[in-house]
Amino acid sequence: MKAKTHFAFFDEGSKKEIRRALLKAVAIPGYQVPFASREMPIARGWGTGGLQITLSLIGKQDVLKVIDQGADESVNAVSIKKLISKTTGVRLVERTEDATLIQSRHRIPEVPLTKNQILVLQVPMPEPLRGVEASEYQTKILHSEEDYSGAWLQLFEQVMKYGKTATGADHPVYVNGRYIMAPSPIPRFDNPKLHQSDALILFGAGREKKIYAVPPYADVSSLAFDDYPFQVESFAGENCHLCGAENVFLDELEDPVTNETIYQCNDTSYCLERLNENEEAEVRKTYA
Amino acid sequence: MAIDEVHDLQFVFREILHTMSRPGEIQSLRKLEGKNDLDLPLHDATLFTLLTLFDAEVSFHVLPRAENQVAGKISAYTLASHTTLAKADFIIVLPDATEAEITEALEICKKGTLIAPHRAATFIIDTDFTERNITVRLTGPGIKEQTMLHTLSNNIWEARNTTVTEFPLGVDLILTDSNMQLACVPRTTNVEVMEVE
Numbered sequence A: 001m002k003a004k005t006h007f008a009f010f011d012e013g014s015k016k017e018i019r020r021a022l023l024k025a026v027a028i029p030g031y032q033v034p035f036a037s038r039e040m041p042i043a044r045g046w047g048t049g050g051l052q053i054t055l056s057l058i059g060k061q062d063v064l065k066v067i068d069q070g071a072d073e074s075v076n077a078v079s080i081k082k083l084i085s086k087t088t089g090v091r092l093v094e095r096t097e098d099a100t101l102i103q104s105r106h107r108i109p110e111v112p113l114t115k116n117q118i119l120v121l122q123v124p125m126p127e128p129l130r131g132v133e134a135s136e137y138q139t140k141i142l143h144s145e146e147d148y149s150g151a152w153l154q155l156f157e158q159v160m161k162y163g164k165t166a167t168g169a170d171h172p173v174y175v176n177g178r179y180i181m182a183p184s185p186i187p188r189f190d191n192p193k194l195h196q197s198d199a200l201i202l203f204g205a206g207r208e209k210k211i212y213a214v215p216p217y218a219d220v221s222s223l224a225f226d227d228y229p230f231q232v233e234s235f236a237g238e239n240c241h242l243c244g245a246e247n248v249f250l251d252e253l254e255d256p257v258t259n260e261t262i263y264q265c266n267d268t269s270y271c272l273e274r275l276n277e278n279e280e281a282e283v284r285k286t287y288a
Numbered sequence B: 001m002a003i004d005e006v007h008d009l010q011f012v013f014r015e016i017l018h019t020m021s022r023p024g025e026i027q028s029l030r031k032l033e034g035k036n037d038l039d040l041p042l043h044d045a046t047l048f049t050l051l052t053l054f055d056a057e058v059s060f061h062v063l064p065r066a067e068n069q070v071a072g073k074i075s076a077y078t079l080a081s082h083t084t085l086a087k088a089d090f091i092i093v094l095p096d097a098t099e100a101e102i103t104e105a106l107e108i109c110k111k112g113t114l115i116a117p118h119r120a121a122t123f124i125i126d127t128d129f130t131e132r133n134i135t136v137r138l139t140g141p142g143i144k145e146q147t148m149l150h151t152l153s154n155n156i157w158e159a160r161n162t163t164v165t166e167f168p169l170g171v172d173l174i175l176t177d178s179n180m181q182l183a184c185v186p187r188t189t190n191v192e193v194m195e196v197e
């Protein structure tokens, strides 16, 4: 006889605790709510925080998309999808528009999210002040006193050194004018998508045992100075060599034949969808 | 038909999360009509909220205070422990609680600390969303422009607004009614009383 596995892997007690933490996270935007992170059957640092949130949210009616650095088929995304679909039976999709729940690492999809979707971002390092202060107790005090001078100084030092704010991914943001928050290692290109989002955005850090949130229609601004404004990665003049998209986040590749630099959509499901549309348009044109 | 602890409570949680993220949006739990077979004198929306959020790790208090029997039964069903107003994680306000009791509770309940603002009380208030003599306008995170509610009283909203003047301290509200509906008002919401008759 096969042992009955629990719906969505977790026992109901574990879900309850995470659900209570999620409600507090939404009520205090950008504040890191501690929770008792569980051991998961995937390696830590592979999205256990995000996974625990997804498992506490998901129901039979949900339609799930999981992406890792823009790709639906990466090893990490696939192992998360396997675990969730095996314990819930929910429908898995790649098209962003078709999903009700999206768990992601390192990207916010190119297709704008809607009111009926929840985005769960995996977070390796939730504390935006860790580079300034090593002690967890001290960073808690800094947040409580809204003492963000260290974070600003760090940014200023980058400007002095590089002539610009030299953060790559995970550029810190101000949420609802109160908390400085790590947006997870999304490219700066995705930071503006956090501002006044139609979708609820949740963040889970498994190893650090923190949950936080950006509610819809909340103000989120990237840290910057008046004379050194926040800038997203620029791909000016470049477009995807496959689908031709502009104004999306592009990966830089080397053409194996010509050794020239070429660009390609980082969000693979977005790229595929455009390719299919173009193809259909071509076909339609041919038969018109 | 009994409540399915896994799937029905998952549904209730998503409705609560929806309205906590979009303050003042009234959500319906009508899908679960007829499923409440527990012997508790609570409206379904209140009961389902308790079942969704309560376990042995949380404490609660019931208003009006005369409702000791109700508190005992809630403990028995959920394993949550009954405690004083000042210590409770959740404060359950039944329809027969007086305005004075509610404003007093808002005054002495936990508001969290600057280090741990999440350690604040959540009020679960059984109310009515069609009070004709009050209109409040909600603005803030989760609300695109504004949301109107017709519930509670001027004095209760004023007491609630006092609790949230030192954000991130404050209290979060889950409002329920007898028609299986619920709506949340977290501490980030600006509540403006528009009309009182």
Ligand SMILES: [Zn+2]
Binding pocket: A240, A241, A242, A243, A244, A245, A264, A265, A270, A271, A272, A274
């Ligand atoms: Zn492309």
